[in-house]
Amino acid sequence: GAGVSQTPSNKVTEKGKYVELRCDPISGHTALYWYRQSLGQGPEFLIYFQGTGAADDSGLPNDRFFAVRPEGSVSTLKIQRTERGDSAVYLCASSLTAGLNNEQFFGPGTRLTVL
């Protein structure tokens, strides 16, 4: 079946603008994760959903970042008043259910560039 998909693949925006990044998880996966990855770094955890609710949002860096998953499938990561430091690849992953024995499948990421 299809893997995790993310749109857009690239997004260039200007400082101060609002952006939305979309993630389509693997069908039937109830857990969904957002990470961001800066150049030369490993992925950094942002938020994790179990179903429609955010089970852990402790990685969101500040209140400019927000994520939703209203129907328990597609998720949108929203960034307000973007800053140059927000430039990174934003990765989404999903797993069948929560639990450490459930492998996370990653999407290809959205490369965000804030000018």
Added chain:
Amino acid sequence: EDQVTQSPEALRLQEGESSSLNCSYTVSGLRGLFWYRQDPGKGPEFLFTLYSAGEEKEKERLKATLTKKESFLHITAPKPEDSATYLCAVPRYGGSQGNLIFGKGTKLSVKP
């Protein structure tokens, strides 16, 4: 503070030249250690999960081992297609099951 450190940062091997990558961690109450492979421009791809010291897992030319302080990813007779960045990750202590701490990775290049 929970931390994952990978070494070396980069490794160049000739095809067939076996070696090992290291992942050392400092986290209370380890609940698992994960290895991923990441190709340029792609998301990480799951390789292994190890849960307890002494555990080993193998997949083709790769073997992952775990001790109480570190994990090794052994690559036997690598091929050019094994070239990638290899990442390890552990769950954050006290965090949710989805809250993983990743190392910076080891970039492996295998020359024919």
